[in-house]
Amino acid sequence: MTISPLASLDKEAKLGQNVQVAAFVIVSSGCKIGDNVSIEAGTIIYENVEIGDNTHIGAQCVLGERLGGRKVDSSYINPKLLIGRDSVIRSGTLIYAGCSFGRGFQTGSRAIIREESHFGDNCSFGALAQSDGYVKIGNNCRFHNNVFIATYTTIEDNVHFYPMSCTTDSLHPPCQIGREGPYFEAGVIVGAKVLVLPRVRVGAGAILAGAAVVSRDVPPGMVVVGNPAKVVKKKEDVRCHIANRPAYEVALDSIKESLQKSD
16 A cells, blocks of 8 residues: 555545555545555545545546535535446546446546436546536446536437537526436437437437437437438448448447457
8 A cells, every 4th residue: 555645534534455545635534445546646535435446546536526515514414426446537537426437437537527427337438528417327338528418318328429419408498497308228329519409319229420409309220410400311221431331330349349358
C-alpha cells in the first residue's frame, strides 16, 4: 500500500490491499476502496462511495458529489455510489452520489454523471459526455464524446451513441410536467449529432443516421434518416463499402470481438 503523506483519509474509510493514493486526495467516511485500486492526485471521494477491485481513478475527479445544492444540513446522508471492479475513471470526471456502475466501466476525461444514473457491465462514457440523471442503461453500451443523455432515458444492452448525439425529456421545455426520455431497445446505433425527442421508442437493432431528428417511434431493424427522421431501408440492406456484406454486421462483429478480449 502506498499512501501519500499529503493525502487525507478518514479513519472510518476502509482500504483493501495494494491501494495507491496520490497527494491531495480526500477520502471521506464510509468509503470502501477495493484491492489494487489507484487514485491520482487531487481527487475528492465523498461519503459512502464503494470502489471495486483493480480500478483506476484519474486526477482531479469528484466521486459521490453530494446532492441538494451548495449546502447540506447535519441530518444529510450521502446516497451510496458504487463503481464496479476493473473500471477506469479518467481525469476530471464528476459522478454524483446515488449512481451505480457494473464491472469494467470507463469514462473519458471530464465526463459528468448525475444522480440515479445506473449502468450495467462493460459500459463506457466518453470525454465531456453527460448523463442528466435518473437513467437506466444496460450492458455493453458505448457513449462517445459530447453525448448528452437526458433524465428518464432508458437504454437496453449493446446500444452505441456517437459524438454529439442527444436525447431529450420535455415535450415543451422548460415545462417540467410529464418528463420522460426516449427508450432504446437492444442493439441500436445512434449516429453523430442525432437528436431523439421525448417518449420515442427505438426498436431493437435500428440505425439512426447522423444528424437525424427522431420524433416518432422507430421499428426494429430499420434505418431512419433526416429531419424529421423517416424510414428508408432495413439495416441489412446497408452494404459495406469495403466488402460485399451488410455494413452493420461488420461493426457488430468487431464489437463482439472487442468484448470477448475484454472478458
